[in-house]
Amino acid sequence: MYYIGIDLGTSAVKLLMTLKDGTIVGSVTKEYPLYFPHPGWSEQKPEDWVDAVWKGLKELLKGFDAGEVAGIGVGGQMHGLVVLDEEDRVIRPAILWNDGRTQKETDYLNQVIGKDVLSEETANIAFAGFTAPKILWMKENEPENFAKIRKIMLPKDYIAYRLTGVFSTDYSDASGMLLLDVRQKKWSRKMCEICGIDEAVLPKLYESDAVTGPVKPELAREFGFTDCVKVCAGAGDNAAAAVGTGVVGEGGCNISLGTSGTVFISSKEFKVDENNALHSFDHADGGFHLMGCMLSAASCNKWWMEEILKTDQYAKEQESISKLGENHIFFLPYLMGERSPHNNPDARGTFIGLSMDSTREDMTQAVLEGVAFGLRDSVEIARSLGISLTKTRICGGGAKSPLWRKIVCNVLNLEVERVASEEGPGLGAAILAMVACGEYSSVEEAAKAVVKVKDSEKPDPRLVSKYEEKYQQFKMIYPACKPIFDKIK
Numbered sequence: 001m002y003y004i005g006i007d008l009g010t011s012a013v014k015l016l017m018t019l020k021d022g023t024i025v026g027s028v029t030k031e032y033p034l035y036f037p038h039p040g041w042s043e044q045k046p047e048d049w050v051d052a053v054w055k056g057l058k059e060l061l062k063g064f065d066a067g068e069v070a071g072i073g074v075g076g077q078m079h080g081l082v083v084l085d086e087e088d089r090v091i092r093p094a095i096l097w098n099d100g101r102t103q104k105e106t107d108y109l110n111q112v113i114g115k116d117v118l119s120e121e122t123a124n125i126a127f128a129g130f131t132a133p134k135i136l137w138m139k140e141n142e143p144e145n146f147a148k149i150r151k152i153m154l155p156k157d158y159i160a161y162r163l164t165g166v167f168s169t170d171y172s173d174a175s176g177m178l179l180l181d182v183r184q185k186k187w188s189r190k191m192c193e194i195c196g197i198d199e200a201v202l203p204k205l206y207e208s209d210a211v212t213g214p215v216k217p218e219l220a221r222e223f224g225f226t227d228c229v230k231v232c233a234g235a236g237d238n239a240a241a242a243v244g245t246g247v248v249g250e251g252g253c254n255i256s257l258g259t260s261g262t263v264f265i266s267s268k269e270f271k272v273d274e275n276n277a278l279h280s281f282d283h284a285d286g287g288f289h290l291m292g293c294m295l296s297a298a299s300c301n302k303w304w305m306e307e308i309l310k311t312d313q314y315a316k317e318q319e320s321i322s323k324l325g326e327n328h329i330f331f332l333p334y335l336m337g338e339r340s341p342h343n344n345p346d347a348r349g350t351f352i353g354l355s356m357d358s359t360r361e362d363m364t365q366a367v368l369e370g371v372a373f374g375l376r377d378s379v380e381i382a383r384s385l386g387i388s389l390t391k392t393r394i395c396g397g398g399a400k401s402p403l404w405r406k407i408v409c410n411v412l413n414l415e416v417e418r419v420a421s422e423e424g425p426g427l428g429a430a431i432l433a434m435v436a437c438g439e440y441s442s443v444e445e446a447a448k449a450v451v452k453v454k455d456s457e458k459p460d461p462r463l464v465s466k467y468e469e470k471y472q473q474f475k476m477i478y479p480a481c482k483p484i485f486d487k488i489k
Contacts, residue, residue: 001070003437004060005244005423005430007237008049008076008156010034010096010259015056016426017064020439022450024423026064030056035093040100040345043093046082046158053159057223066224071437072163072215072231073429075240076156078176081134084151091145094155095134098260098295098336100345102133105140109133109178113194115276121190123182123272123280124175128337128345129295132178135195152201156234164213164231169203172239172289175281180205182282183270206233208243208284209435209443232436235284237425238262238291244428245393245419246451248285248444253389255408255416256424257398261297261371263340263378265290265387277341277381284432285443290387292340292378297371298398300333300349304367309360318403321365324410325466329353329362330474331370332481341377342478346485352477368404372411373474379412391415391456395424410463411471417456427451 002025005016011034017026030052035043061069079097084090095101109118109126118125126133131154138146153161154177157169174180179195179202181188192199206212214220215229235243238256242264247254252266268287272280283289296303305311330352337345351366379389392414398404399418409416421427431446440446 001437002064002068003430003433004057004069004072005426005428005433006053006072006074006076006156006159007240007425007429008053008074008159009237010077010098013049013052013056014423014426015053015060016423016430017060018427018430020434022421022427022431024421024427026060027423028056028060038101042096042099044096045093046090046155049155049159050162061223067226069225069229071433072229073431073433073436074156074160074231074234075237075425075429076159078154078173078236078238079129079131080155081131081138082153082155082158083138083145083149084153085148086150088151091148092142097129099134100128100337102128102137103345105133105136108136109194117190118178119272119276121188122178122180123270124178125276125343126178127339127343129339130176130178132191132195135197139196149197149201151203152197153203156236157203160212160231160234163215163219165216166213167203168206168212168233170206170208170233170235170284171282172208172284173234173236174205176236176279182280182288185282207286208233208235208239209432211436230433230436232432234429234432238264239281239284239289240428240432241395241424242266242289242428243284243431243443243447244421244424244426244451245395246447247393248283248447249287251387251389253392253414255375255392255394256396257298257371257394257404258396259297259299261294261375263292263375263382265382265389271385273381273385277343278378279340284428290382292375292381294333294371294374295336295339296333296349298396300331300335300367300371301398303335304364314401317364318401321361321403324407325463325470327362327365327369327470328355329358329366330477331363331366332477333367333370333374341381344482344485347478347482348485348488350477350481368407369411369470370474371398372408373471375408376412376471389414391417393417393419395419395422405457409457410459411467413459413464415456415458418454420452420454
């Protein structure tokens with residue numbers, strides 16, 4: 001039997017087809033546009049997602065017996081606001097995770113409603129990218145559209161809804177809405193009241209590996225499926241990536257160096273830090289996780305390479321970098337503002353320490369190191385909670401760079417492992433489909449059977465010592481720059 005994993009990303013959807021042992025037999029990527037109607041805004045049209053997924057499925061199935069597909073799992077970008085009216089029509093373009101328009105609403109939630117109330121109700125505080133501030137923004141700025149709302153869902157859930165007709169979400173993705181009581185795994189009535197919505201407009205909640213429904217008969221015929229292909233609830237992209245890299249159960253860690261950067265730490269017990277600098281979310285394995293999220297990670301390097309240096313020769317730009325831990329230039333990686341741990345949409349990217357002998361290589365190195373230092377900020381908060389980490393898995397486009405992996409390894413003082421498959425979120429979604437179809441009894445069992453380590457990078461004590469000194473210097477830069485960021489927004 002075949003299992004399909006769908007990863008609905010920010011710039012493209014990737015579809016994988018696997019066997020039960022995780023062997024990938026097919027892969028298709030379909031891009032779609034991003035829209036920026038105003039500075040700081042970020043939107044997409046849900047119909048573009050559907051069109052890409054439908055075309056991708058048909059292409060993925062070419063040459064295979066579609067009747068052998070048993071299940072589908074959907075993962076994808078979190079926090080996006082998708083709203084439907086009573087006719088199931090999309091009311092407005094989806095407001096995405098990296099949209100920055102909701103600072104007023106975020107301040108209202110954190111300062112007027114209060115962080116203590118938010119943390120008590122949801123285990124988190126408000127961030128500009130979360131869903132609840134977007135709902136408040138719609139209520140204030142688009143009251144006619146707000147009045148039409150009959151369904152609120154997340155991006156990957158819209159795909160699942162179109163596949164099955166079932167209005168559902170999973171706990172991991174719902175955790176990022178600021179509407180879910182993460183500890184109790186139920187919608188917060190108080191948060192619904194604060195946002196001015198009825199709980200009835202929110203989807204039914206499921207564990208990630210739960211079957212929500214079969215593919216609709218008319219779609220099954222279109223794709224050549226049998227009438228019993230199961231669709232599971234799926235997971236937010238980071239939880240799906242964690243499953244796809246085997247970070248499940250107690251004490252696992254995964255770092256994702258994608259467009260955004262995340263530190264994901266799995267736990268069987270609910271945890272939350274006192275300042276809510278890390279997100280405290282439910283995990284796709286039925287447990288919990290802590291997550292630090294940087295809004296710009298590999299995208300910092302992409303910006304530096306393509307927009308500033310005007311080159312696509314990433315490896316060539318890195319090959320002459322050799323003096324790790326000795327760079328005199330620092331880079332703050334806040335090109336889109338920052339989420340963890342600063343929660344400041346007005347933060348900006350900054351180079352500091354430039355001198356007449358600074359080189360192109362120094363600045364390239366500073367970009368890579370700045371992202372690694374930013375990831376360490378989140379790791380340090382986890383360590384302050386008594387969480388002991390000795391190793392981490394790594395995935396995402398940035399993880400393909402041996403130099404960047406070495407920098408991350410020594411900045412964080414963690415052994416960094418790469419898994420055999422680099423298809424984290426898509427493979428994770430397929431693994432959830434396997435569990436939903438009964439191939440494995442649990443997500444932990446499935447991940448252990450499917451995910452294999454390919455290689456690892458161990459810390460060099462000499463470099464760890466050098467980077468410790470550099471990190472302590474890096475920590476001083478944001479507090480010094482924050483008053484300036486507040487004035488130049």
